[in-house]
Amino acid sequence: MSEHKVVIIGAGMGGLCSAIALAHRGLDVTVVESAHAPGGKVHSREVNGAHIDSGPTVFTMRWVFDALLRSVGTSVEAEMRITPLQVLARHFWPDGSQLDLSANPQESEAAIAAWSGGDEARRFADFCKTTRQLYATLEGPMIRAQRPSMGGFMGDLGFKGLGVLAQLGPMRSLWQQLGHQFTDPRLRQLFARYATYCGSSPWQSPATLMLIAQVEMDGVWSVEGGMVGMAQSLARVARRQGAVFRYQSTCQRIEKRQGRVCGVHLQSGEFLPADRIIFNGDASALRQGLLGDEVRSAVPKAAPPRSLSALTWSRSTPQWAAAAVINISRTWAPATRSFSQLPRTEVEPPVICAPSKALT
Numbered sequence: 001m002s003e004h005k006v007v008i009i010g011a012g013m014g015g016l017c018s019a020i021a022l023a024h025r026g027l028d029v030t031v032v033e034s035a036h037a038p039g040g041k042v043h044s045r046e047v048n049g050a051h052i053d054s055g056p057t058v059f060t061m062r063w064v065f066d067a068l069l070r071s072v073g074t075s076v077e078a079e080m081r082i083t084p085l086q087v088l089a090r091h092f093w094p095d096g097s098q099l100d101l102s103a104n105p106q107e108s109e110a111a112i113a114a115w116s117g118g119d120e121a122r123r124f125a126d127f128c129k130t131t132r133q134l135y136a137t138l139e140g141p142m143i144r145a146q147r148p149s150m151g152g153f154m155g156d157l158g159f160k161g162l163g164v165l166a167q168l169g170p171m172r173s174l175w176q177q178l179g180h181q182f183t184d185p186r187l188r189q190l191f192a193r194y195a196t197y198c199g200s201s202p203w204q205s206p207a208t209l210m211l212i213a214q215v216e217m218d219g220v221w222s223v224e225g226g227m228v229g230m231a232q233s234l235a236r237v238a239r240r241q242g243a244v245f246r247y248q249s250t251c252q253r254i255e256k257r258q259g260r261v262c263g264v265h266l267q268s269g270e271f272l273p274a275d276r277i278i279f280n281g282d283a284s285a286l287r288q289g290l291l292g293d294e295v296r297s298a299v300p301k302a303a304p305p306r307s308l309s310a311l312t313w314s315r316s317t318p319q320w321a322a323a324a325v326i327n328i329s330r331t332w333a334p335a336t337r338s339f340s341q342l343p344r345t346e347v348e349p350p351v352i353c354a355p356s357k358a359l360t
Contacts, residue, residue, distance in 0.1 A: 007032060007264050007272050009251045009291075010280030012040020016234040017068055018278050023241035024072045030272060031243060032264065034250040039231035040280070051226070058085065059221040059230060072241060080233045081224035088216050091190055091326045099190070105217055116184045127181045127191075128213070130167075135214040137164045168207045177207035189328050253292040254279075261295075 004027050008015045011033035023029045035043070041055040059082060069075050076082065088101045099115050102108045105128045113121035135143075141156035142148050157165070168177055174195055178188040192202035194212040223230045235245060250267040254277060263273040279298070285291060287299040 004028060004276065005274045006030070006276045006278065007274035008278045008280060009254075009264065010040055011035070011038035011231075011235065011245065011247075012280050013042065013231070013234075015040070015278065015280035016231060016238060018280065019238040019243040020068060020072055020234065020241055023238055023243040026242075027276075029238075029241075029243040030246060030274075031238070032246045032249045032251055032266065032272070034248065036247050037228070037232070038235040038245070038247075039228050042227045042231045044226060044228045051228070053226040053228065056227050059223050059227070060215055060219065062219055062221065065234075069237065072237065074237060079237060080230055082221040083224075085220045085222055088220050089326055091186075091328060093186055093328055097186065099186075101190075101216075103217060103220060112187070116187070120182065120184050120187065123182050124187070127210070128217070130181070131210050131214040131217075133164050134168070134208060135211040137161045138208065138211060165208070172207045173203050174205045174207050174209050175202040177210065178202070186328070190326075193326070193328075251291060254295045255292070256294040 006022055006027050006029045008018055008022075008029065008031045011019075011031050015031055015033075016038060019029050019031050031038075037043075039055070042053075043055050044051040045054040046052075062076065062082075065076055069079060084103065086103050088103055091099045091101070097115065100108075100111055102111070105125070109121045109125055109128075112124050137157065137160075141153050141161065145152070145156075154162070172180075175188070175192055178191055182188050182191075191210065191213065194209050195202040195205040197212060198205075198209075200209075225232070239245065251264050252267045253265040254261060255263050255265060255271075261274065261277045263271055264277065265271050279286060279291075283299045286295055287301070289296050
C-alpha cells in the first residue's frame, strides 16, 4: 500500500469514482460518510414497505462509467444490471394535456405533431439538430476536459465551434433561447426545467444547457435495485481495489499544518491522518467554515442562492413506465427564482413523481 494517505469526505458519486481510481493506483484510500450507506444525493426512502429512489432516478452519460470501470479491469455490465428506457419522461399540464418524450427523437417528433401541430414538431426537429451540434462542439473542450480554462477552451473550440456557439447568442439565457426555438409555451416550460438539474434558473443559466436534451437522447437507463444499487456496486468495486469505507462517520474539521492538509477530525473524536483530502460535499460548507476556518479559501467565493428545483414525490408503482412523471403548473416559470425575490404564494414548482421499482 502506498505511503500516501487519501481521505475522501463523502461517498456520493464523485467520492465513489475518486475512491475507485485512486485505490486502483495503489494509494491508501479511506472514505468517510455521515450516512449509513453510499450514494450521497443518490438515496432511497421507504414507502409502503418498498425502498424508492428519492434522488436521481435514472442513469445517463454511461460513457463516464464505462471508461472508469474499464480502467480498473471490469465493466458496467459486470457490475450492475441496467435496462434502456424508451420513454424519457411523461409530462402533464393543468389543462389535461400530456406529452411523452421518447429516447427516439422521431417518436417524440410524431408525439409533438399530434399534441401541438406539425409546425411545432418541425421546431422540435430543429431543436434536436441544434442540441446535437452543441453537444458535439462542447464534448471535448468542456464536458470531457479535466480542468477547462478560458484560453484552452477557446483554442479547442476553433472557428467552427465558435460559430456554433455564436448562433445561440453569447449572452442568451436558456429561457430566451427556448423562446426562439418554440412557440408553444408548454415546450418552453418543458425544456427550461433542464436548469433545475443544477439548481439554477432558466433566466440565469446559459443557453448551452440545452445540450442536456442530447445527453438524454443518447441513452437513459434504469438500474436493477434502483440508483442506490448503482452506488452500492461502485462501492464494491472501490473496496476490491483496496479502499476502506467508514459509514456513519461525520467529518467535523479538516486540519492544516504549515499550509497543508494533514487529516480530518471526526465527530467521534477520532483523527484520520492524510496528506491528500478530497471533499465530495457541498462546496458552500467549506466556504462557510463548517469544516474549519482554515479551509475556507478552498472555495474562492460564496455561491449564489439556489432555486427551488422541484418537489419530488416517491411512490411505489408496479411498472416502470417512464424515467419521470412531471406535472408542470401554469405558473411554473416564477418558481425558479430565489425565494427571497418572491412572495411564498407565487412559488409553484413542477411536481416530479419519480416512479421507481422497489429496491430488492
